[in-house]
Amino acid sequence: MNDAQVKMATRELNVYYGEHRALQDVSIPFYAHQVTALIGPSGCGKSTYIRCLNRMNDLVPNSRIEGEVYLDREEIYSTSMDAVELRRRVGMVFQKPNPFPKSVYENVAYAPRIHGLARKGTEMDQLVETSLRKAGLWEEVGDRLSLPATSLSGGQQQRLCIARALAVEPEVLLMDEPASALDPIATQKIEDLIYELKSRLTIIIVTHNMQQASRVSDRTAFFYMGEVVEVDDTQTLFTRPSKKQTEEYITGRFG
Amino acid sequence: MDPNSLKRTRMRYRSERRFKLYCAMALVLAGVFLVIFFADIISKGYPAFWQAQIKVDVSYTQDVKELPFLAVGEDVSELISRSWFRQLPRKLNEHPELIGTTRSKWVLADGAVDQYLKDKPNGLDKEQKNLVDRLRNQDRTKLAFNTYFFTQGDSKLPESSGIFSAAVGTVYVMIVTMAFSLPTGVLTAIYLEEFARDNWLTRAIEVNINNLAAIPSILYGLLGLAIFINYVGIPRSSALAGGLTLGLMSLPVIIISSRAALRAVPDSIREAAFGVGASRWQVVSHHVLPMSLPGILTGSIIALAQAMGETAPLLLVGMMAFIPEAPSGFTDAATVMPAQIYTWSSAALRPYAERTAAAILVLLAVLILLNLTAVFLRKRYERTW
Numbered sequence: 001m002n003d004a005q006v007k008m009a010t011r012e013l014n015v016y017y018g019e020h021r022a023l024q025d026v027s028i029p030f031y032a033h034q035v036t037a038l039i040g041p042s043g044c045g046k047s048t049y050i051r052c053l054n055r056m057n058d059l060v061p062n063s064r065i066e067g068e069v070y071l072d073r074e075e076i077y078s079t080s081m082d083a084v085e086l087r088r089r090v091g092m093v094f095q096k097p098n099p100f101p102k103s104v105y106e107n108v109a110y111a112p113r114i115h116g117l118a119r120k121g122t123e124m125d126q127l128v129e130t131s132l133r134k135a136g137l138w139e140e141v142g143d144r145l146s147l148p149a150t151s152l153s154g155g156q157q158q159r160l161c162i163a164r165a166l167a168v169e170p171e172v173l174l175m176d177e178p179a180s181a182l183d184p185i186a187t188q189k190i191e192d193l194i195y196e197l198k199s200r201l202t203i204i205i206v207t208h209n210m211q212q213a214s215r216v217s218d219r220t221a222f223f224y225m226g227e228v229v230e231v232d233d234t235q236t237l238f239t240r241p242s243k244k245q246t247e248e249y250i251t252g253r254f255g
Numbered sequence: 256m257d258p259n260s261l262k263r264t265r266m267r268y269r270s271e272r273r274f275k276l277y278c279a280m281a282l283v284l285a286g287v288f289l290v291i292f293f294a295d296i297i298s299k300g301y302p303a304f305w306q307a308q309i310k311v312d313v314s315y316t317q318d319v320k321e322l323p324f325l326a327v328g329e330d331v332s333e334l335i336s337r338s339w340f341r342q343l344p345r346k347l348n349e350h351p352e353l354i355g356t357t358r359s360k361w362v363l364a365d366g367a368v369d370q371y372l373k374d375k376p377n378g379l380d381k382e383q384k385n386l387v388d389r390l391r392n393q394d395r396t397k398l399a400f401n402t403y404f405f406t407q408g409d410s411k412l413p414e415s416s417g418i419f420s421a422a423v424g425t426v427y428v429m430i431v432t433m434a435f436s437l438p439t440g441v442l443t444a445i446y447l448e449e450f451a452r453d454n455w456l457t458r459a460i461e462v463n464i465n466n467l468a469a470i471p472s473i474l475y476g477l478l479g480l481a482i483f484i485n486y487v488g489i490p491r492s493s494a495l496a497g498g499l500t501l502g503l504m505s506l507p508v509i510i511i512s513s514r515a516a517l518r519a520v521p522d523s524i525r526e527a528a529f530g531v532g533a534s535r536w537q538v539v540s541h542h543v544l545p546m547s548l549p550g551i552l553t554g555s556i557i558a559l560a561q562a563m564g565e566t567a568p569l570l571l572v573g574m575m576a577f578i579p580e581a582p583s584g585f586t587d588a589a590t591v592m593p594a595q596i597y598t599w600s601s602a603a604l605r606p607y608a609e610r611t612a613a614a615i616l617v618l619l620a621v622l623i624l625l626n627l628t629a630v631f632l633r634k635r636y637e638r639t640w
Contacts (some may be wrong), residue, residue, distance in 0.1 A: 059529060061453045087532035094530070098523035110541070111531035164531060188579060 006070075007202040008053065008090075012065035015048050015057065022048045024227045025067070028173070035194060035203040035236065037213035040223030041249070046206045048195050049223070050174050053204065054090040055083045071172070088115055091165035095177040097157035099149035099164070104141050107149045107160055108132060111168045127167060134200075135163035136193055137255040155186025162193065173197065175205040179212065188197055191216050210250055222246045296619075300612030306414065307369035309334055314357040320344045327362075330386060336363040338415035357444035361397070366413040366606040372396060376605060404613065408579040409595065413606035416599075416613050423581040424494060424574075424589035425563060431498020431585060432505060432562050437555055439502075440509030444551075447510075448517040449539050469508035475504040475566030484572060489588060492588040493572040500568050505558040512554020516547040549636035556629040560622050566593040592618045 008030040015023040023067050030036050038046045051057040052069060055076060069076045076086050088111070108128045112118045118127045128145070132138040137159045141152065158178060165173060175194070194203055194216045194218040200203055207213050213220050214234055221231040222245075228235045230237060230246045241247045312325045319326045323340040327373040332340075341361050347353060368387055370377035379387065390396050408420030451457045479500030483489045489496045520543045570573060575594045579600040582589035590598070592614060 019303055053528070056526065056529060059525075077319055084532050084534050087530060092526075092530040094523065094526060096523060098521075098527040100524065100527060101546065110528075111533075114531075114541075161527070164527075168531060 005032045006030065007072065008204070009070045010049075010052070011068045011070070013049070013052060013069060015045070015050050015052060016064040016066075017060070018062045022226055023052075026223075026228050027152045028221050028228060028231055030202055030204055031219070032202050033198055033200075034218040035198055035205060035216055035218035036205045037220045037221060038204065038223060039208075039210060039213050039249075040229075042208075044223040045226040046223050047176055050176055050204060050206050053172070053174055054087050054092055056087075056092065058083060088168045089170055090172045090174060091170035091177065092174045093158070093161050093165055093178045096181050097154055099152075099160050099162055101148065101150055103146045104132075104149050104152070104160060105145040107164050108167050111164060112137070115168055117168060131163040131167040132160075134166050134197070136189065136196075137163055153186070155182050155189060158182060158186070158190060159193065162190075166197075170201060171204045172204065175203065177206050177208060180208060187212070195221065210238075222249065224249070264593070277317065286341065291376065297611050299609055299615040300614075302373050303404060303606075303613035304401050304611040305398040307364035307372045307401060308361040308397055309364045309368070309398050310359060310361050310395040310397075312357055313360050313362070315347060315353045315355065317354060322345050331390075334365055334368050334383065334387065334390075336365050336412060336414045337532055338410065338412050339363045362401070363414055364396070368396075368606060369414055370605050372398060378605075404610070408581055409577055409590070409598065410579055412575075413602075413604045413610065416607070416610065418592065418595060418617060420578050420581040421590050421592045421595035421614070422617075424578065425591040427494035427582055427585055427589055428498040428501060428574075428591055429559060429563060432497055432502040433555075433559060434501055434559070435502035436506045436509055440506050440555070440558075441513050441551055443506075444510050444513035444517060445539060445544070448514050449543065450535065464507050464510050468511055470503055471567075472565055473567040475500055476571030479568060480501060480571045490586050490588075492576055492578075492590075493586045494582055494589045495585040496572045497569050497574045497589070497591065498585075500572050501562040501565055504565065504568060505562045508558040508561065509555050513547075513551045516550025516554060517543060519550060520546045549632050553629045553633045556625055556632070560625040560629075563591075563625070564618065564622060565592055566597055569594055592621075 006029045006048075009028065011027050013023055013026040014021060026045075026049060028036070039044050048057065051060075052065060057063050057065065060138065065077065070251045071081075071086070071090065074081060092161060100110065102110075105128055108131050109118075109124050112124065112127055113120075118124045129138060129142070132142065137156060140156060141147070141160075149157060152160060158181075162173075162178075191212065194205065197203060205213075205217065217234045219231065220234045220237045221228045222237065222241075222243075224245055230241060230243045234243070237246065238250055241250065311331050313326050315326065321344075323343040324332050326340070326343055327335060354511040364372075367379050367383075371379050371384060371387055372391070387396065403415050404417040406419050407415055407417035447457060447461065479496060483496045483499050484491055485544035489499070524542050524546065525538055527541050533541065566575070569591060574590050575597060576588065576590055577598065578588055578590040592617065596611055596614045596618065597613065599607045
């Protein structure tokens with residue numbers, strides 16, 4: 001399994017917030033068309049880490065990054081890579097559904113429009129429909145695209161956010177606890193969706209829910225106190241963890 | 256229940272009732288003052304909207320062009336406003352066909368007659384009073400709607416003075432204030448809130464802006480006098496000088512309220528936009544600004560309403576002046592509504608007192624209208640996320 005192509009990787013990544021070192025020497029490879037789950041107790045640096053992968057952490061005042069992040073062997077913090085272009089290639093879904101306070105259609109059409117990916121009219125209509133279908137939302141909202149996105153249910157809003165991210169055809173999708181604010185049925189839908197999307201892109205997902213990690217991911221990384229304790233195939237990590245800390249965490253003895 | 260705890264509970268309820276009573280009393284007190292204030296202003300100002308007129312036979316002769324007083328009988332001529340006589344020669348020049356005719360007309364009465372008809376202290380002597388009484392019995396006096404109040408500028412004759420020039424001046428001043436402070440304030444707020452890094456410089460600027468909002472407004476008048484009039488050379492008393500001065504004054508308020516409106520947009524929206532690859536300016540112009548616009552407009556309208564009622568800084572740039580003619584440009588000498596109110600309030604003649612109250616009513620109506628607009632905007636575009 002590990003001979004698959006590496007889509008993204010970090011090498012010795014360190015993040016500082018002022019004097020505080022939030023991540024220490026994190027090196028993880030992410031393989032193409034696989035789902036990698038990042039697990040660990042609150043405050044362990046998972047979210048900080050995933051936000052470094054599309055340079056969202058740049059926006060946090062007083063943060064400083066050392067180390068390297070590669071996308072297809074290209075260093076994303078190098079000057080040749082533009083953060084705006086990077087975020088088109090590496091999409092993101094957030095913990096709380098955050099649709100724009102606009103119509104369903106506008107939410108999906110926004111990113112393709114600013115990147116000039118589709119012309120107004122049928123081309124854009126087509127792209128909106130495709131993206132909503134990919135996110136499994138077309139059946140539910142296809143006939144009310146002009147409705148405000150905020151009138152959808154929480155689960156639908158989150159899938160709309162996924163459709164919005166998919167509309168620019170990213171190569172990697174980052175998901176920061178995408179189901180933590182949803183009920184079990186909506187969570188189930190998101191998980192099914194992750195399974196389907198895997199064939200199109202590389203997915204990195206932060207989750208608090210270990211069952212979820214074991215259900216959806218191919219590989220899992222366990223974070224603790226800003227460090228990566230263990231990275232392995234999900235099945236191996238959950239059945240035969242090589243570190244004691246990992247075992248204690250996944251069996252629920254702490255965290 | 257144990258009696259001690261029962262007692263404590265009862266005491267807690269009692270102190271709650273007491274506190275509620277204090278609050279209600281404070282509300283009633285504030286309400287009473289408001290009612291007294293409005294009742295006083297309305298009762299004083301309402302008569303000014305009605306103005307005495309007298310019906311007289313006007314004979315247009317050739318001599319009237321030189322001596323307008325000859326147009327009416329000698330006895331009633333002192334009951335008629337001098338402003339009416341003044342416009343006679345011009346009228347005859349424009350309409351020469353009137354010469355040689357005599358017409359019965361309602362003409363504007365002198366201010367003292369007006370006050371006498373309204374049962375207020377006046378300067379009429381006994382003979383004049385008798386004359387007015389006689390006219391009244393013949394139905395040759397009336398209180399008609401006071402159009403002069405809305406169409407005339409200030410005048411040394413109270414009966415023909417109005418708020419027109421002050422209202423036009425206020426419009427000009429507000430245009431300047433808005434054109435200067437709205438873009439400057441909103442752009443400053445956007446820069447501080449969305450672009451600037453959080454360092455000692457921006458923090459120092461922020462503290463200074465907050466302090467500027469609390470500075471006595473007369474100091475802005477001094478600043479305006481020093482910069483706009485003495486240094487830049489903008490004409491004294493002009494709407495431009497006054498508007499820029501008031502603009503300086505409302506700038507901090509607009510900046511602060513705009514920043515608050517921008518900050519009220521949740522970060523999750525910014526993250527969403529950044530997350531799909533929007534540039535910083537796109538995040539601001541496509542998402543943050545449209546969402547915060549109602550808040551920005553509300554704050555700006557309130558700042559402008561405040562500027563509209565401001566008098567002290569205008570004192571120093573020379574706008575507290577007798578301006579009979581409405582300004583026709585931004586550099587003409589102008590006055591504003593609150594300045595007009597102040598000028599009238601210190602005038603000696605009695606009819607000015609009711610005009611003062613009437614002008615206050617007009618100003619209050621405009622301000623209430625502006626504030627209602629702000630409330631309407633907030634309600635109409637308020638969104639929850």
